[in-house]
Amino acid sequence: MLQELVIHDFAIIETLTIDFNRGMTVLTGETGAGKSIIIDAVGLLAGGRGSADFIRTGAKKCTLEGLFVVDDVTAIKARLETYGIPQEDDTILVQRDINQNGRSSCRINGHLVNTTILKHIGEMLVDIHGQNEHQELxxxxKHLGLLDHFAQKKIKPVLKTYQTQYAQYKKLRQTLKKRQEHEQEWAQRLDILKFQTSEIEAANLQLNEEDQLITERDRLENFQRINESLASSYQALNGDEQNTIDRLGVAMSAMQDIAALDPAYGALSESIDSAFYELQDAASEISRQLDSLSWDEGRLDSIEKRLETLTELKHKYGQDIAAVLKYYDKIKKELDEMENIDADNDELTQQVTTAKAAVTKTAAKLSKVRHQAGLALTSAVQQELADLYMDKAKFSVVFLDADQTPHFMETGQDSVEFYIQTNPGETSKPLAKIASGGELSRIMLAIKTIFSRNEGVTSIIFDEVDTGVSGRVAQAIANKIEIIGQSSQVLCITHLPQVAAMADFQLLIQKQVQANRTTTSVTPLVAKERVEEIARMIAGTEITALSLEHAHELLRLADVEKEQLTQLKN
Structure with a gap:
């Protein structure tokens, strides 16, 4: 249930804190006092769409906080854990700020979430039933969705299986259709992929191969120049009696004789020693290079052809070898997928047939469960309508003939519509075409009453669902809402004294103008105050002795009615 609601700078509300209780609470007050604003605030905490228009004039943002107490901690904790939201006890704190740019900042138990997650959690906390919600009928x-929701425990697992099978069948059917319609294009594409993959595979590409080949080609093309340069260098270093290394060796020996006499001589000696041995190493390496140097015209031709092959592949498939290999991976995957799809149309056709048989069987099972649920919903709604003084009306869940819905759909093969016979002797017709606004409102309340028994929602809000009714119908609606309040917290905005009298708690919403600014206040009513407010709802502006007496009588009768309803429930 919603235990506490805190509002800052929301619409005409500057600051407001409201404590709520279990059972049925009504919010009463003049039109425009701010009753619906409070419900709007709760709706935003449950993930409703936010807007900068909600921010109070002159404020930078509006802030909303709601503290909820949940009875079934296990169910909601599992959903919270899905999003990594901590949950330690039976309370959930929801916070939401709306900024001037229209963006929201949402938190659940201090954990930052987006509005999608907020709505997913909020639907387990609050169910708002507005005065226009009966328009859903x-x-x-939308009727099939309402039926599935009614029997979700039985329907949901079958529907999930059906949707998995349907997705597989749809995929296979589309593949077959595509192949049949574009068989030539399919074959051409297959041939192209086979050729390209074979061509690239045959090349046996290596990432650094091209650079290595270019280096080797350059050496072969410049063989004479390299050979002459290496020979000349070796001759200069170690070729005759006047070679550089021997002469450097003489200098090295001379400096070694005086190296100990002066540090400067020692440093020079070390430098000459280092140069001598480095030149010796260089001469040895030059000699090795000369020995390994060879001319192979055939190898040069081979390299040129290989480089031509690589250039051609790059021209076709990518700017470099890495790009060609990446392209190969892509087309190889496509080729594998095409080859994995049965090459023979007859075999693919058989797969489609098998998949269709599976989805047909599950669709039939789903339809059977729905027909059973339709009978149960019909019976339940019929009972609720009797309580709402529509006992002459006959509600029914009609399944359209199979020949009218021959195709598989995401939801199955069923097409459902609610029908109603409003008066004896008349033909049952589609509810959407013949029901009046008052009848639609009562039918929706009947359905909501049924759903509330097993939804597990902590708070149900009725926003002026009793508009346009009076007399015994108003009392019946009041009784129905009170019954819902026995198993869930109910918050109800009403202008009917019969509904207000049935409540366990009553909050008076008032609007005042202070310092040229409009503000809203909430006052819990007890005893005399409650009698006076109900008398005002009966009489209007001027409260009379008769209206006060009537208000006393309504409250007394409400106590008797609630006691009888409690006994019936038990």
């Missing part, structure tokens, strides 16, 4: 395409 006006769209037959």
């Amino acid at each position: 006006m769209y037959p395409e």
Whole structure:
């Protein structure tokens, strides 16, 4: 349940803190006092769409906080853990700020979340039933969803299996259709991929090969120049009696004789020693290079051809060898996928047939479960409508004929529409076409009453669902909302004294103008205050002795009614 709501700079509310209780709480007050604003705030905490228009004039942002107490900690804790949100006890703190740019900052138990996650968690905390929500019944395409929601424990696992099978069947069917429609293009593409992969595979490409080949080619093309330079260098270093190394050896010996006499001589001696041995090493390496140097015209031709092959592949498939290899990986994957799809259309056709048989069987099972759920929903709604003085009406869940829905859909093969017979002797017709606004409102309340028994939502909010009704129908609606309040916390905005009298708690919402600014206040009503507010709801602006007496009587009758409803439940 919603235990505490804190609002800052939201619409006409500057600062407001409201404590709520279990059971049924009504919010009453003049039109425009701010009752719906409070419900809007709760809706935003449950993941509703935010807007900068909610921010109070002159403020930089609005801030909302809600503290919820949950009875079934296990269920909501599992969902919180999905998003890495900590949960230690039975309370959940939800916070939301809306900035002037319209963006929201949302937190659950101090953990920053986006609005999608907030909505996913919020749907387990709050269910808001607005005065226009019965319009959902006006769209037959939504009726199947309502039926599935009613029997979700039985329908959901079958529907999940069906959707998995349907996705596989749809994929195979589309593949077959594509191949049948574009068989020539398919074959051409297959041939192209085979040729390209074979061509690249045959080249046996290596990442650094081209650079190495270019280096080797350059050496072969400059063989004469390299040979002459190496020979000349070796001759100068170690070729005759006047070679550089021998002469440096003489200098080295001479400096070694005086190296100990002066540090400067020692340093010079070390430098000459180093140069001598480095030149010796260089001469040895030059000699080795000369020995290994050879001319192979055939090898040069081979290198040129290999480089031509690499250039051709780069021209076709990429700017360098790495790009060619990347392209190869891509087309090899595509080729593997095409080859893995059965090459023979007859075999693929058999796969489609098998997949269709599986999805058909599951669709039939899903339809059977839905038909059973339809009967249960019909019976349950019929009972609720009787309580709402629509006992003459006959509600039914109609499944369209199979020939009207021959194709598989994401939701199955069923097409469902709610029908109603409003008066005896009339033909049952689509609810969306013949039901009045008051009837739609009561039917939706009946459905909501049924759903509330097993949804596990901590708070259910009714925003003026009793608009346009009076008399015994108003009392029936009040009784129905009170019954829901026995298993869930109910917050209800109402202008009907019958509904207000049935509440366990009553909050008076008032609007005042202070310092040229409009503010909203919330006052919990007890005893005399509550009698006076209900009397005002009965009489209007002027409270009379008769309206006060009527208010006392309504509260007394409400206590009797609640006691009877409790006994019926038990």
